[in-house]
Amino acid sequence: MNISNILICPLCRAPLLAEGRSFYCTGERRHCYDIAKEGYVNLLPPGKRSNAKTGDDREMLKSRRTFLSGGYYDPISKRAAETAEEALSPTASFIFADAGCGDGYHALNIEKHFKARGISTLGIGLEASKSGAAMAAKLAKAGGSSSFFAAANIFDIPLADGSVDCVFSMFAPVPDSEAYRILSDDGVLIVCSSGSYHLWEMRKVLYGEPRLSPPLNRTPDGFAPVSHSSLSYEFTLDTQDLIAALFTMTPFYWRCPREGRERLLSLEKLTLRSETEYTVYKKI
Numbered sequence: 001m002n003i004s005n006i007l008i009c010p011l012c013r014a015p016l017l018a019e020g021r022s023f024y025c026t027g028e029r030r031h032c033y034d035i036a037k038e039g040y041v042n043l044l045p046p047g048k049r050s051n052a053k054t055g056d057d058r059e060m061l062k063s064r065r066t067f068l069s070g071g072y073y074d075p076i077s078k079r080a081a082e083t084a085e086e087a088l089s090p091t092a093s094f095i096f097a098d099a100g101c102g103d104g105y106h107a108l109n110i111e112k113h114f115k116a117r118g119i120s121t122l123g124i125g126l127e128a129s130k131s132g133a134a135m136a137a138k139l140a141k142a143g144g145s146s147s148f149f150a151a152a153n154i155f156d157i158p159l160a161d162g163s164v165d166c167v168f169s170m171f172a173p174v175p176d177s178e179a180y181r182i183l184s185d186d187g188v189l190i191v192c193s194s195g196s197y198h199l200w201e202m203r204k205v206l207y208g209e210p211r212l213s214p215p216l217n218r219t220p221d222g223f224a225p226v227s228h229s230s231l232s233y234e235f236t237l238d239t240q241d242l243i244a245a246l247f248t249m250t251p252f253y254w255r256c257p258r259e260g261r262e263r264l265l266s267l268e269k270l271t272l273r274s275e276t277e278y279t280v281y282k283k284i
């Protein structure tokens with residue numbers, strides 16, 4: 001499993017080959033993409049203004065790291081990995097992409113899950129935010145991981161057609177046609193999304209009478225659902241910093257009443273429910 005045979009140039013779509021600390025495309029113009037000191041490669045097409053705006057900012061990513069490093073969402077990575085295991089029954093190795101991977105937390109946990117079972121993976125984390133890709137790559141390096149991280153647009157994925165066995169979409173936008181294109185014929189798309197009562201207790205503090213969030217029930221174009229499961233568990237945050245970190249990485253951070261925010265940020269402890277949904281899709 002070699003990343004060089006999988007990456008393609010975001011500009012001309014020709015294969016990218018590793019040469020020293022760079023990747024060069026085999027197209028006529030030999031576009032070059034350097035590997036950053038953190039270990040990720042920036043495959044966002046140069047000059048596209050949308051690049052600057054897409055993706056979580058550094059503050060959100062830092063909060064995400066503070067919260068996630070507490071292990072509160074480990075059961076979510078575990079369930080995603082188990083879902084892939086059941087859907088693919090891998091025997092020795094497989095290649096997966098994590099589309100919108102944030103700081104790489106789930107991708108790295110998924111790699112660890114399979115490693116513990118003697119199955120090697122090539123995980124490819126794709127993230128619009130360069131800070132996110134950098135954080136993920138640093139974490140991967142520190143943990144001796146074989147996963148590879150790129151700053152990339154998941155709606156224009158720099159991976160070859162049919163090159164991966166599994167695409168994970170963990171709380172991220174689902175790139176229907178690009179997931180379809182990069183998956184092998186037997187590959188699976190696994191979408192993890194929030195359930196109706198996800199973080200319900202936080203929403204109660206923020207809104208008083210929160211509305212139930214509607215479950216994600218859109219089938220991505222070109223796919224058919226083959227299985228579905230839910231996961232629900234409780235966890236307790238016992239510092240104001242952790243409560244603030246989780247809050248900052250949720251969509252409620254951007255749209256909640258000021259009084260609700262103040263109420264939440266004054267709490268010293270909060271027990272919350274995590275409720276998530278996992279749907280496996282196959283190509284039709």
Ligand SMILES: C[S@@+](CC[C@H](N)C(=O)[O-])C[C@H]1O[C@@H](n2cnc3c(N)ncnc32)[C@H](O)[C@@H]1O
Nearest residue numbers: 055056100101102127128152153154170171172
């Ligand atoms: C809610 S976060 C989830 C991050 C990660 N999957 C997790 O569960 O920790 C959604 C992520 O999708 C990324 N994202 C959004 N649009 C994207 C795009 N067009 N291309 C790549 N990443 C994107 C964001 O930058 C953000 O990191």
